[in-house]
Amino acid sequence: MKYQAPKGVSEYFPPRSRxxxxxxxxxxTQIKRSGYQLLELPIFEDTELFTRGVGASTDVVSKEMYTFADRGGRSITLRPEGTVGALRCVIEHGLDRGSLPAKVWxxxxxxxxxxxxAGRYRQFYSVGVEAVGSDDPALDAEVIAIAHAGFRALxxxxxxLEITSLGDSQTRAAHRFDLMEYIDGLQLDGATTARAQLNPLRLFDDKREEIRALMAKAPLILDYLSDSSREHFAAVQGYLRNLGIEFTINPRMVRGLDYYTGTTFxxxxxxxxAQSGIGGGGRYxxxxxxxxxxxxxxxxxxxxVDRALLAVxxxxxLDESAFCPDLFLIPLGAPAKARALMVSHKLREHNFTxxxxFGDRQLKAAMKAxxxxGARYVxxxxxxxxxxxxxxxKEMRTGATTSVTLASLVEALSTALSNQ
RNA sequence: GUGGGCGUAGCUCAGCUGGUAGAGCAUUCGGUUGUGGUCCGAAAUGUCGCGGGUUCGAGCCCCGUCGUUCACCCCA
Known part of the structure; x- marks a missing residue:
């Protein structure tokens, strides 16, 4: 085999692509029901947008970006995440100066x-939303509820669902100071110390038991929340409970992107x-x-999307029958083929699949096809x-046949399908 | 970037202590006239990932390399 897809990309082809x-x-569909509107964005941006927005100290920016120079010598990066590109578009076109919150997907x-x-690819697919210009905790709840509804709809x-609050900037500064002090008192290897210096929160996420044990008594950010942050977080929780959305509070949750503040989930x-996160987000x-x-x-x-598919x-x-054609037409002979094309054309105009x-195969072979x-009728x-x-x-599942006129096929098929 | 597993037909895999490749599924055709699913029969498909080495002889052993996969790191 001479050519194959670049390493680690997720690509989809039949039958799985459906x-x-x-x-x-x-x-x-779930996102649109809440009034979010489409942003069709470039998949590459100026590199600086990501280094400034996502944070140069993050792994994503420091070692995981596809960066190259374009023909004009500009530094371009294939987007590693969606938020900063979406916000760039929002800002560039003044959507944040219209009615707020600006809600986009x-x-x-x-x-x-x-x-x-497993579940981690170099090219992967996401759907995302951003709601800009409101700090209403009800908006936090709605955003979480949309994601929740999406997974339920699947x-x-x-x-x-795990949630926490990272608080405001004062909260974070105070917590970080104490956390650093705590970590300084631990016996850690060089690599772990280096990680801690980059972002001390990372140690909460370490998978090694000995580190988990060491971090068991580390100061938690939830204990440092300012009054307003605590009230905001409490309000979000209240709304989620009202919605019947179950969640647990994980005070050790760590997000890989530096811009998150407040509600995080x-x-x-x-x-x-190992790659168990199917979605996440938060306030910034x-x-x-x-x-x-x-x-x-x-x-x-x-x-x-890749991971949601793996979860499904x-x-x-997965209900495979949802993707099957309504009708499979088998023409026998040249005049029949011309007629079949016309019939199929008309049926498709009435939204049938x-x-x-094709190919003048014998009836038996065509029936097998x-x-x-998975066609319901033939x-x-x-x-x-x-x-x-x-x-x-002919209904394929039962083998039963009904005699109908070619001219009334639209009505007959419609009736047959609605009776199932 | 680090570590482990695995690369044999389109797919999933078998192939003994080295003797020039097999199964199931899928595909196509057939089992007398225009009806699928089950069953039976037949056909087609492989530079055994690639390169080197050992050997009379390598899918099998050795070295390298590429790919893939799982995990670490990190994250959707």
């Missing part, structure tokens, strides 16, 4: 130069291996200003059907 499409579109590929692993049951699915108080916008707060999330497959909740058997397509058109104007509408 499940991928369904997962993505289902998530998007986007979807597409993202790129990180990581070592591939039929998922075995996922968890993650959706976790436990049957996906200084980010807009950081990349040249107004001092407005915002909140958003990113949902992993792990739970076995119709396939035709119809069976494999119609054979041959010389006798052309002369009589009547066809047998």
């Amino acid at each position: 499940a991928f499409e369904w997962v993505r579109d289902t998530l998007i 986007y979807s597409g590929p993202f790129f990180r130069a990581e070592r591939p692993q 039929g998922l049951k075995e996922f968890r 993650e959706f976790i699915h436990d049957s996906l291996g 108080d200084g980010l807009l200003e950081q990349i040249g916008g107004q001092p407005l707060s915002g909140i958003g999330f990113g949902l992993g 497959e792990a739970e076995g909740v 119709v396939e035709i058997a 119809a069976d494999k397509s 119609v054979i058109i041959g010389d006798s059907e052309l002369s009589s104007g009547r066809v047998e509408l």
Whole structure:
């Protein structure tokens, strides 16, 4: 095999691509129901946008970006995440100067130069939302509820929601000071110390038991929340309870991007291996200003389409029949083929999904193809059907047939499908 | 970037202590006239990842390399 896809990319092809499409579109449908509007964004941006927005000290920026010089010598980076690009667009086109909050969504590929692993790809797909210009805790609850509704709409049951609050900048500074002091008192190896210096919160996320034990008594940011942050977080929790959305508070939650403040959340699915996060997000108080916008707060999330698909497959909740054609047409002979094309054209105008058997194959082979397509009904058109104007509408599951006229096929199929 | 597993037909894999490749599924055709699913029969498909080495002889042993996968790191 001479060519293959670049290392670690997720690509989708039949039959799995239809499940991928369904997962993505289902998530998007939930988002649109809350009035979020589409942002169709570039997948590359000026490198500086990410270094300033995401934070130069993050792993994502420091070692996982696909960065290159374009022909004009500009430093360009394939987007490793969606929020800063979306906010750049919001700011550039003044959406933050209209009615607030500005609510937008986007979807597409993202790129990180990581070592591939189960559920982790160098090109992966997300759908995300951003709501800019309101610090109402009800907005936090709505954003979380949208993601929750999306996963429920996929039929998922075995996922968890974890939330926490990272507080405001004063909260974070005070906590960081004490946390650093605590960590300084620990015996850590060089690499771990270096990680701690970059972002001390990272140690909360360490998978090694000995580190977990050492961190068990570390100061937690929730204990440092300012009054306003605590009230905000309490309000968010209250709204979520009212909505019947279950969650646990994880005071040790760590996000990989530096811009999060206040409410922060993650959706976790436990049957996906090491990469268990299927979505996450949070509030970002200084980010807009950081990349040249107004001092407005915002909140958003990113949902992993690849991982959501893996979760759907792990739970076995995919309904394959939803993707199958309504009707499979089998023409026998040249005149029948011409007629079949016309019939299929008309049926498709009435929103039916119709396939035709191509290639002059024998009836038996065509029937096998119809069976494999999963079509609910089959119609054979041959010389006798052309002369009589009547066809047998065959239901594949039961084998039952109904005699109908070719002219009334639209109505007959409509009736048959609605009776199921 | 670090570590482990694995690279044999389109897919999943078997292949003994080295003797020039096999199964199941999938594909196509057939089991007499225009009806699928089950069953039966047949056909087609491989530079055994690549390069080197050892050997009379390598899918199997050795070295290298690439790919892939899982985990660490990190995250969707």
